[in-house]
Amino acid sequence: MTDLPSLRESLDAHGLSAKKSFGQHFLLDLNVTRKIVRLAGPFDGRSVIEVGPGPGGLTRALLESDAGRVVLVEKDPRFLPLLAELDDGSGRLEIVEGDALKVREAELVEGPAHLVSNLPYNVGTALLIKWLTGPWLPYALTLMFQKEVAERIVAAPGDDAYGRLAVIAQAVCEARLVMHLPAAAFTPPPKVASAVVHLVPRADRPDRETLKRLERVTAAAFGQRRKMLRSSLKTLGGAALCEAAGIEPDARAEVIDGAGFLRLAAALT
Structure with missing residues (x-):
């Protein structure tokens, strides 16, 4: 990864910018993406799915980690050539063009797998509900949301943010808020701060x-x-x-x- 151009240089080389319709806000600081991956790991060779990789900031950190296969699900075809440049030919990286709300994750990976993503703001909650209540449940989830959504996931009874998202998420997983990020950390900066939530499925989760x-x-x-x-x-x-x-x-x-x-x-x- 050290031989690659910077993320900003890669975006400029491909003439790419964020699309508001896709809820895109890029995290270009590799020190931050590496910290998120450390919070998500260790992976011990397990596969990792990343949704909405965009220019590949988290992807680079995942490929530097002890993850096994790294499967990217990207809806925006503009980023596919840029992401393909991260493939070193080892077979670890797989790029899937598709809508994460419709993808069947069990067909992408075998065995227990992690989810690590800076989720598009406009579909973050819907994706989380899909993963919590659907037929495929990850080994662990480390996901970035708008700060308000992250607080709703980890809220306790009596908190202003407590609601159905907290009840469902905490019925299925142990949920912790593990990192805060200001809007200035992103390109372009969103109007709100963000936060990373780490979720580990419970052994006694409901059917x-x-x-x-x-x-x-x-x-x-x-x-x-x-x-x-x-x-x-x-x-x-x-x-x-x-x-x-x-x-x-x-x-x-x-x-x-x-x-x-x-x-x-x-x-x-």
Whole structure:
């Protein structure tokens, strides 16, 4: 990687810039991308999927690491020639042109694999829900989001940011906020700061059917979060559902912890 031109030089050589429609903000400081990869590892030879690599700042750091195969999923075809320049012919790097929301990750990698990405802001939450609730779950996820979204993922009951994203993410994974980045770290700078979240799947995570019920319960409860659960969950059973789950019907969603929501999901028929 040391023989390559800088990321900015590579962008200039290919005449590339960020597209607002793709939610692109590039991280060009390799010291920062290497730190993110250190926070994500060690990989011990496992594969890594990176979504939205853009000019390849994180990709370069991943290729310097102990990762096995590094699979890139890039929707913007403008970046494919630039990313191809990172291939040293060893077979470690694979570039897939496609929409990460539609890609089947199990077809890209064999065995346990990591996800490490600076996610496009406009699809970050949707991608996280896909990975948490879908048929393929990574070995670990180290993902960059807008700071507001990152705080929603790790929020605790009673926090202003606590909601259905926190409940679902924490039901499936142990989630920690591990790094903050100011807007000035990116090119072009977004209007908000960013943060990196590290998620490790729980051994006792709910099965997919339970997660589907959890999504229904949290959508109803937090869709009317200022109402008591007897009202916000009325279409799902209201007070009777709460009582079956051992939850006070007059409580509001923002004070119910993940275990309580899982009991509500289990009681839902």
